[in-house]
Amino acid sequence: MNCKLFLWSILMGLAMISCQQRKETSVSMEGDVPQVRVFDKGNKITNANFTGTAWLQMLVDADSLNQNSVGSVTFEPGARTNWHSHPNGQIILTLSGKGFYQEEGSPKRILKKGDAVKCPANTPHWHGASTDEEFVQVAITSRIDGPTQWLDKVTDDIYLK
Amino acid sequence: MNCKLFLWSILMGLAMISCQQRKETSVSMEGDVPQVRVFDKGNKITNANFTGTAWLQMLVDADSLNQNSVGSVTFEPGARTNWHSHPNGQIILTLSGKGFYQEEGSPKRILKKGDAVKCPANTPHWHGASTDEEFVQVAITSRIDGPTQWLDKVTDDIYLK
Numbered sequence: 001m002n003c004k005l006f007l008w009s010i011l012m013g014l015a016m017i018s019c020q021q022r023k024e025t026s027v028s029m030e031g032d033v034p035q036v037r038v039f040d041k042g043n044k045i046t047n048a049n050f051t052g053t054a055w056l057q058m059l060v061d062a063d064s065l066n067q068n069s070v071g072s073v074t075f076e077p078g079a080r081t082n083w084h085s086h087p088n089g090q091i092i093l094t095l096s097g098k099g100f101y102q103e104e105g106s107p108k109r110i111l112k113k114g115d116a117v118k119c120p121a122n123t124p125h126w127h128g129a130s131t132d133e134e135f136v137q138v139a140i141t142s143r144i145d146g147p148t149q150w151l152d153k154v155t156d157d158i159y160l161k
Numbered sequence: 162m163n164c165k166l167f168l169w170s171i172l173m174g175l176a177m178i179s180c181q182q183r184k185e186t187s188v189s190m191e192g193d194v195p196q197v198r199v200f201d202k203g204n205k206i207t208n209a210n211f212t213g214t215a216w217l218q219m220l221v222d223a224d225s226l227n228q229n230s231v232g233s234v235t236f237e238p239g240a241r242t243n244w245h246s247h248p249n250g251q252i253i254l255t256l257s258g259k260g261f262y263q264e265e266g267s268p269k270r271i272l273k274k275g276d277a278v279k280c281p282a283n284t285p286h287w288h289g290a291s292t293d294e295e296f297v298q299v300a301i302t303s304r305i306d307g308p309t310q311w312l313d314k315v316t317d318d319i320y321l322k
Contacts, residue, residue, distance in 0.1 A: 038199070038254075038255075038256055038257075038274055038275055039275050039277075040275065059252075059254065059277035060252050060277055060279045065249055065250060065281075065282040065306075066249050066250040066252070066279065066282065066303060067303075068229060068252060068301060068303060070252055070254070070277065070301065088226055088227050089226060089227040091220075091221050091227070091229060091231055091301075093199075093220065093231070093299065094199075095199055096199075113199055114199055114200050114201065116200075116220035116221055116231065118221045118227065120226075121226040121227065138254065138299075140229060140231065140252075140301055142227060142228075142229060142303075144305070145226075
């Protein structure tokens with residue numbers, strides 16, 4: 001192989017590696033935003049009913065005839081709600097990422113994009129992100145028979161079990 | 162340029178074009194599915210309350226304590242519901258595509274990814290895809306005070322206005 005051919009081969013090899021790397025980046029992200037994000041992240045949740053960092057984008061407020069509130073919650077890795085229950089239950093729709101959901105007395109479940117959970121009325125439960133991946137969910141909460149009952153924090157022991 | 166170098170250049174050029182094409186394809190689609198699709202399309206809707214082709218993936222059924230049903234509806238271009246109303250209103254979340262929404266007596270609105278609509282109780286309205294783009298929405302419907310009231314078809318005149 002002559003010198004020119006050798007150099008040409010090296011250059012083309014580097015160009016192909018660069019092309020492959022750009023492809024992988026563009027599939028998973030749009031700038032800093034995963035392509036599957038539907039709603040804005042909204043505002044950082046600052047109340048004491050959460051562990052870690054989570055964000056709330058309210059989408060619909062309840063009124064006297066339609067007593068559902070709807071919000072999109074983005075949990076950063078490790079973030080989760082406290083244990084809580086709802087007099088009329090709660091509906092959770094997973095939009096993206098990997099999350100955890102657990103009802104009292106049942107094993108922790110993994111939630112992925114497209115999963116829908118119907119949490120029964122008056123059943124203590126918690127939900128949040130997995131340890132290594134953001135989790136985005138829509139929560140649909142009826143207030144006909146009263147507001148959310150907030151309970152204890154989810155300890156690291158329970159969260160990691 | 163010798164013959165070997167010329168052939169090598171042609172081969173590397175073809176390889177890079179191939180790499181670029183794979184990149185563009187993988188950004189916009191996952192197989193036949195756009196990356197923004199969260200839920201399955203579900204089953205083709207065959208009742209007479211729709212015009213055109215629409216698909217329903219039921220996510221949550223109502224029960225006695227949580228009387229909300231939740232479903233993801235995919236409207237193909239041109240498809241729309243009939244006029245209808247709900248005793249407790251309806252919540253619509255836009256997941257992807259471009260859709261139309263209109264309440265009786267108000268102008269038609271355009272819906273895009275991330276839009277949330279709260280349709281008031283007992284208000285005739287319709288929703289569906291635009292003429293040239295699929296529209297995917299989640300519908301959250303409470304049945305506390307009764308089921309959906311289905312009304313007339315949305316004529317082409319109204320749809321295109």
